[in-house]
Amino acid sequence: MNPTVEDRVPVLIVGGSLVGLSASLFLGRLGVRHLLVEKHADTSRHPRGRGNNVRTMELYRVAGAEQPIREAASVLAANHGILQAPSLTGEEQEWLFKEIDPGGGLARFSPSAWCLCSQNDLEPVLVRCAREHGGALRFSTELVSFEQDAQGVTAVLRNRETGERSTVQADYLIAADGPRSPVRERLGIGQTGPGDLFHNVSITFRAPALADVVGDRHFIACYLTNPEADGALLPVDNRAEWVFHAPWHPDQGETLEDFTDERCIDHIRRATGALDLDVEITGKAPWHAAERVAERYAAGRVFLAGDSAHEMSPTGAFGSNTGIQDAHNLAWKLAAVLSGSAGPDLLATYEAERQPVARETSARASARSAEHSHPGYVPAPGAGGGRQRGVLTVALGYCYPQGAVVGADPELPVVPEQLRLTGEPGTRAPHMWLRAGGERRSTLDLYERSFVLLSGSDGDMWRTAAKGAVQRFAVALDCYLIGTEPDDDLAPEEGVDWAERHGTTPEGAVLVRPDGFVAWRAEGRVADPEAALAQVFASLLGRD
Structure with missing residues (x-):
């Protein structure tokens, strides 16, 4: 009997754990119709994967899921630090670290904070949020096989409860199917x-x-x-x-x-x-x-995300967070290509940006396991063991020296020694508090469904340039003037200079991607803002 054929979906997600569910939420927020299939009957019941770093919580904040996640995590809200001891009853005790954010200094960099939420508590929240934004989620459904051509991916699915098979046609497939990924194996992608x-x-x-x-x-x-x-x-x-x-x-x-x-x-x-x-x-x-990273993150119209793309030591909880951030990076790019505003070359930047982050982060995770003498881990002679500084730079400060950015320093380290969030192209855009109509919001709250162009009170030329870019490229672009003048859109908090915070001058501008990373920056006045912005978008979107 031939399997039934269903309507075509733009994106098929294989795997319904943290990364797949996050991909569903992010795509749904961007209005991308998709289908997620998960072979298990329900979300995880086993407590694991509990550390959600500040960057991940920023993504969930913008996606409207941060508050319900914190509610689900409330039972462990007072838990901090890692203790090391021969036993709980002896005198010898050592805190490897006692506070995640000692002194509350993280508030300078982010409107969010770390969150301790076990996977079995987090996944049901993601299911609810994803479905609220149109996600079609099917549990007890496994991928049997798939083929792809220039037009898309054809996948055969099987309902594990009834045995019924169906065929789904998709423009793209996201493989979030775990470390032993059958999709990665089917594509013949090796690991290093x-x-x-x-x-x-x-x-x-x-x-x-x-x-x-x-x-x-x-x-x-x-x-x-x-x-x-x-x-x-x-x-x-x-x-x-x-x-x-x-x-x-x-x-x-x-x-x-x-x-x-x-x-x-x-x-x-x-x-x-x-x-x-x-x-x-x-x-x-x-x-x-x-510690493994896939040699390629994509083959044709199929993309790897999460554990199918990289495995990491659990110390520091870098693995799941890196995977969730993979999904976020890929979601806006798929949305742009599917809408027609970007060419398919934009999707090649997914690997260019995320693979170096995984390589660097996985090495840092192993070093952290050596530092903490994680039970069961015996590092190779001479590997790790020294105090690891700058964990926040791994979680929040990772950079994209290459990819969908213009003007990034190609020598910019993927994970810098010090946290540098000063508006450089290829870095996460700076956080600062703004007010509009009596409402207080972070700059990070502006970035999700569109590119955003920030400029100062005298930025009418940039607003005109933005209108030209929208007309020419049919790209989603919002333009905000930041200042204290009556015609400004957003007002910074007293004593805060938005231009200085973003590494530019009052006559300059900063273009931020939908994922909150700086795409390009004009540090001062330019002769022809409209032409400059058009050239930037042509490069970013793979358009003429």
Whole structure:
């Protein structure tokens, strides 16, 4: 029997975990019709992947999802830092770091903050938000096969509950199908990097009395270093529900079946130092830490995102965040090409921008695991181990020296030594607070559905140039004059100079992409703003 043929969709997303669901939300916000398929029957039930960095929360803020995510994460809102100790009951205790944002300095750079929300709590929020914005999500549905040609991708899907097959035709396919990505394998895309780093078994358990042992040490994770029973302890609700990551050594012949309930209970008791602790094992799931990056991020009309494109050590929670940011980068570019405002060459910049970020970030994640002596991780001799500075530069300060940017310094490091958010092309646009009609908003709130051109009170020539660009390229472009004059659109907070903050002069302008990265900057007055802006858009959009 031939599978039924459904209506064509512009984008098919394969994989309904954090990255796939985020891609659905971002595409839906941009008005791009799409279908997401996920082979599992529901979202993740196992607590994992809990660290959402400030850049990810900025993206969710603009997409309208930050508040419901923080509500879902409220039970762990008071948890900070990583503790390292031989046990919870001994005197020897060391905070690897005690506060995520000591002194509250992050507020200078962002309107958002880090958020500790486990994947099992975050994914249902993303499902609701994605569906609210038109996302068609099908669980218990797997990709059987796909073919592509110059016109699009034809995919065969199977409902795992009924066995029914259907065919979907899409312009583009996003593979967010995990580290063992069948799509990546089907495309024959290889991977580079050290490979497997270590293996753990994640054990969920109930132990109400453990809260008394932990006391007021409300950590994100505690690395327990007893050589006879090491591992990582993570709170789920700070009361009765917990997770323990126990090292697993399959290379030594150890199997998952070896992790019996009795062994897990004994291991948890010895690791915590609470030898009489009443423990009820509620679940077990293996996971593998690796450092790998795909050799290519795309093949024709198929794009890799998240773990299918890169794997990273879990220390620092860089992996899921990098994947979510992949999806955001790709979403606006797909929307621009599908709308006809950009040529297909824009999509080539996805790999040019995101692959270097993954390579640099995955190396930093492994180094962080060495620094923190992550249980189960034995780095190669001479690798890592030193104090890693500038974690915020990895999370927020990564740059695009090449890609859909004009005037970026090609020598700009992908992850700088110091956080530089000063309006340089290829960097995340600076955050500053603005007021309009009594409403306070961040500059970052302006960037989502269009390019944005910022200029000063005397920027009428830039406003005229923006109108010309819209007419010529049919591109979504908003122009804002920032200042204190009656005709200005937005007013900065007292004492803040928008031009200085963006590295330009009052006569200059800054063009920001829909994803909040600076696309181009005019540091001062130009002879012909309309011609200059037209040339920039022709380059950015791959248009004549």
